[in-house]
Amino acid sequence: MGASRRKGDVMVKRVFNVVVLIPIGILLIVLSVANRQPVTLALNPFRPEDSVLSVTAPFFVYLFLATILGLVLGALITWFTQGKYRKRARIEANEAVKWHSEAEKHRTRAEAIASQAVLPSPGK
Numbered sequence: 001m002g003a004s005r006r007k008g009d010v011m012v013k014r015v016f017n018v019v020v021l022i023p024i025g026i027l028l029i030v031l032s033v034a035n036r037q038p039v040t041l042a043l044n045p046f047r048p049e050d051s052v053l054s055v056t057a058p059f060f061v062y063l064f065l066a067t068i069l070g071l072v073l074g075a076l077i078t079w080f081t082q083g084k085y086r087k088r089a090r091i092e093a094n095e096a097v098k099w100h101s102e103a104e105k106h107r108t109r110a111e112a113i114a115s116q117a118v119l120p121s122p123g124k
Contacts, residue, residue, distance in 0.1 A: 028064075035059040 040056045042048040 031063065032058075032060040035063065 044053040
C-alpha cells in the first residue's frame with residue numbers, strides 16, 4: 001500500500017505542475033514581454049529627480065519584486081500566527097513521551113512483582 005500511495009503522490013505532483021505551474025509560467029513570460037518599458041522608482045519624495053535615490057528598471061521587475069515580497073510577508077505572518085499551535089503540539093508530544101515512559105516503567109515493575117510472586121502448587 002505504501003508504494004501505491006507514493007505513486008499517487010507523484011502523479012498528483014505531475015498533475016499540479018501541468019495544471020497550475022505551467023500556466024503561471026506562461027502568464028509570467030507574457031507579463032514580462034508586455035511590460036518591458038523602463039520605469040524609474042524615486043525613493044526621495046521631496047526631490048524625485050534625485051538620481052542617487054532612484055532606480056530605473058523594466059516594469060515587470062517591480063511587479064515580480066512586489067509579488068515576491070507579498071509572498072514572503074504572507075508566509076512570515078502565517079508562520080508567526082501559527083506559533084501557538086506549534087508550541088501546543090510540541091508540549092503535547094513531550095507530555096506523551098513522558099507518559100509513555102511512565103507506563104513502561106510501571107509495566108516493567110508489574111512484571112518484576114509478578115515474577116517474584118510465589119504461586120501455590122496446583123496439587124495441594
